[in-house]
Amino acid sequence: MDANRFIVKLDVPIHSRAELFQYVSDTLMDAEQLDLAGLMAEREENGSVEIAEEIVLPHVESGVLDKSQVFIVRPEKKITWDEQIKQVRLVIMILLRKEETDDVKREISQFTRKLADEAFLEYLMETDQPEI
Amino acid sequence: MSSKQIREQKLLLFLSENPGYSTSEELASQLAISRKTVYRMIKDINEGSSEGDLILSEKGRGYALDYEKYIQSNKEVSRKTSDFTPAERRGRIMEELLLYSPKARNVSELYADYFISETVIFNDEQLIADSLKQYNLNLVRKSRTVSITGEEEDIRRAITDRIQRMNIVNVNDLKNNKDLNFNHYDVLYILDQIKTIEKKLDITIHYPYDINIFSHLYILISRIRKVGLKHITGRELETEFIEDKIQQNDQALYQAAESTIQNLSNYLTVELPKSEMIYLYQYLMSSRMGSSTTIATFSNTVTELTQLYLNEMSKRLNITIQSESIFLDLANHIKPMLNRLRHGIRVKNSLLDQIQMTYQSIYDQVVEVSDEVSETFSLPAINEDENGFLTLYFARIIETNQLPIRTIIMCTTGVGTSELLKVKIDKKFPELEIVDVIAYRDLREISRNYPGTELIVTTIRIEEDVPIKSLLVSAMFTEDDKNRLQNKIKEIYNGR
Numbered sequence: 255m256d257a258n259r260f261i262v263k264l265d266v267p268i269h270s271r272a273e274l275f276q277y278v279s280d281t282l283m284d285a286e287q288l289d290l291a292g293l294m295a296e297r298e299e300n301g302s303v304e305i306a307e308e309i310v311l312p313h314v315e316s317g318v319l320d321k322s323q324v325f326i327v328r329p330e331k332k333i334t335w336d337e338q339i340k341q342v343r344l345v346i347m348i349l350l351r352k353e354e355t356d357d358v359k360r361e362i363s364q365f366t367r368k369l370a371d372e373a374f375l376e377y378l379m380e381t382d383q384p385e386i
Numbered sequence: 387m388s389s390k391q392i393r394e395q396k397l398l399l400f401l402s403e404n405p406g407y408s409t410s411e412e413l414a415s416q417l418a419i420s421r422k423t424v425y426r427m428i429k430d431i432n433e434g435s436s437e438g439d440l441i442l443s444e445k446g447r448g449y450a451l452d453y454e455k456y457i458q459s460n461k462e463v464s465r466k467t468s469d470f471t472p473a474e475r476r477g478r479i480m481e482e483l484l485l486y487s488p489k490a491r492n493v494s495e496l497y498a499d500y501f502i503s504e505t506v507i508f509n510d511e512q513l514i515a516d517s518l519k520q521y522n523l524n525l526v527r528k529s530r531t532v533s534i535t536g537e538e539e540d541i542r543r544a545i546t547d548r549i550q551r552m553n554i555v556n557v558n559d560l561k562n563n564k565d566l567n568f569n570h571y572d573v574l575y576i577l578d579q580i581k582t583i584e585k586k587l588d589i590t591i592h593y594p595y596d597i598n599i600f601s602h603l604y605i606l607i608s609r610i611r612k613v614g615l616k617h618i619t620g621r622e623l624e625t626e627f628i629e630d631k632i633q634q635n636d637q638a639l640y641q642a643a644e645s646t647i648q649n650l651s652n653y654l655t656v657e658l659p660k661s662e663m664i665y666l667y668q669y670l671m672s673s674r675m676g677s678s679t680t681i682a683t684f685s686n687t688v689t690e691l692t693q694l695y696l697n698e699m700s701k702r703l704n705i706t707i708q709s710e711s712i713f714l715d716l717a718n719h720i721k722p723m724l725n726r727l728r729h730g731i732r733v734k735n736s737l738l739d740q741i742q743m744t745y746q747s748i749y750d751q752v753v754e755v756s757d758e759v760s761e762t763f764s765l766p767a768i769n770e771d772e773n774g775f776l777t778l779y780f781a782r783i784i785e786t787n788q789l790p791i792r793t794i795i796m797c798t799t800g801v802g803t804s805e806l807l808k809v810k811i812d813k814k815f816p817e818l819e820i821v822d823v824i825a826y827r828d829l830r831e832i833s834r835n836y837p838g839t840e841l842i843v844t845t846i847r848i849e850e851d852v853p854i855k856s857l858l859v860s861a862m863f864t865e866d867d868k869n870r871l872q873n874k875i876k877e878i879y880n881g882r
Binding site for chain 1: 657704800801802803805806808809823827846861862
């Protein structure tokens with residue numbers, strides 16, 4: 255298992271969605287910097303990414319990515335996501351490389367399945383342990 | 387119940403089974419009444435409710451039931467004795483006359499509690515006479531008295547129908563029910579007798595058969611108390627013939643009937659004739675009994691009849707029924723049903739309205755098959771109560787055997803919201819068989835990769851034409867999403 259598959263960052267001093275994308279792209283991603291905002295925009299036009307109150311799960315599959323990663327970012331203060339989702343306390347971003355292997359896909363879906371568990375979401379919202 | 391009450395009941399029933407909002411057009415067409423009548427009925431229901439508005443209305447959406455209040459209000463059905471509707475008044479007068487038949491009753495005494503005019507009384511008598519005709523009974527008016535005359539068996543049958551119309555569901559409710567003008571001691575005595583029968587035979591007699599046996603015995607006691615022993619001529623003749631025919635395995639039932647009638651004889655200090663034993667025995671063998679050992683051997687007629695129902699219904703419902711347990715279950719119902727038909731014993735089905743409304747198409751098909759069955763086996767016509775019971779068996783078969791809907795869940799990546807959704811849907815919707823979770827770009831391959839897929843649940847809008855039903859839901863899978871999915875499932879089941 256790749257140690258950098260899941261990255262958790264707590265109380266990050268970002269104040270907007272744009273800053274969040276910038277932050278992930280500049281400091282967290284293993285690969286080269288990317289226009290994440292542009293990548294995500296199309297996805298969100300077609301359906302909301304809110305998975306629970308104050309939690310969003312933007313996810314995208316793209317050929318421009320060369321590594322699949324999951325970023326769990328909890329901003330210091332709630333940020334506004336878009337017109338509909340005004341308050342976001344937790345962002346879980348999944349970037350999936352095109353033609354990813356089944357093993358990696360399985361690893362990621364095992365994680366997303368856990369998100370159906372309210373207790374797990376609560377843990378992510380409250381914890382001060384940057385581990386999942 | 388008056389026809390207005392029945393309509394109100396139906397409206398509430400419909401709303402309770404169709405959660406969410408229904409438009410006035412829908413309600414009007416369901417109940418075959420005008421929209422104006424719908425408005426008026428809803429107004430009446432809401433004004434008549436002590437809980438506040440039972441039916442909520444919202445502009446542009448229609449009407450919905452406030453479920454909690456509805457349940458609350460159903461509990462409080464106790465009512466004042468003074469406000470009987472005309473139909474209820476006639477029912478009670480008829481019951482009294484039946485119980486005293488052939489004794490004549492003084493008209494002013496009979497109507498003393500109701501404070502109504504001679505004209506209304508005259509009108510009542512016409513209507514009572516009319517409804518007695520179906521039992522071959524006559525209403526005889528002589529100066530200031532009125533009486534009912536006819537065969538004892540017909541009189542008892544009329545009283546049975548009358549009592550069963552009260553919709554008693556739990557036999558133990560009879561102990562404290564103040565709406566019924568029953569003799570309390572007799573009620574307790576009969577309940578005790580039924581318990582003794584159950585103990586002796588090591589069985590439980592379930593609703594509605596317990597109520598049925600109760601009414602039978604209660605009527606017997608009431609008749610003897612009020613007018614002395616009346617012989618049932620038709621059954622008396624049959625007695626010896628039937629006694630010879632009691633099968634080996636029914637000895638226990640016959641003995642239970644015998645000792646119960648013996649107990650009643652002592653209780654009433656009247657020697658009861660053998661025909662009463664046979665009558666009770668017929669009631670017992672007409673009841674489905676729950677015991678630890680289900681009967682697995684049936685007469686040829688029962689087997690053939692059960693098989694005919696299963697074959698015809700599976701053809702009509704387009705399902706295959708090939709399970710031993712379904713056969714046994716149905717045969718265990720049909721065996722006593724056959725006895726009921728042969729001995730003219732009717733069991734009231736108090737869920738009939740609800741069954742007809744909820745399982746309308748199954749019910750209609752059962753009626754068709756029943757007609758065929760009575761013709762093939764030269765049986766008396768199978769009445770609507772019986773058809774209602776049978777409907778439930780097939781409704782259950784459908785509900786438990788309904789093939790799951792092959793479903794694909796989709797999101798952008800196939801590992802994000804779709805996986806999350808899968809967990810949520812799996813828990814709540816056993817009707818769906820989730821075949822796989824896929825990414826949006828695999829959409830076009832669905833038909834090839836997952837043949838037979840009937841539904842796509844997706845968290846992103848589908849932009850292209852896909853020949854498969856789909857439903858866009860939010861990843862949060864809100865109540866609204868659940869409702870819409872439920873409707874989609876119904877739509878797919880109906881389309882099959």
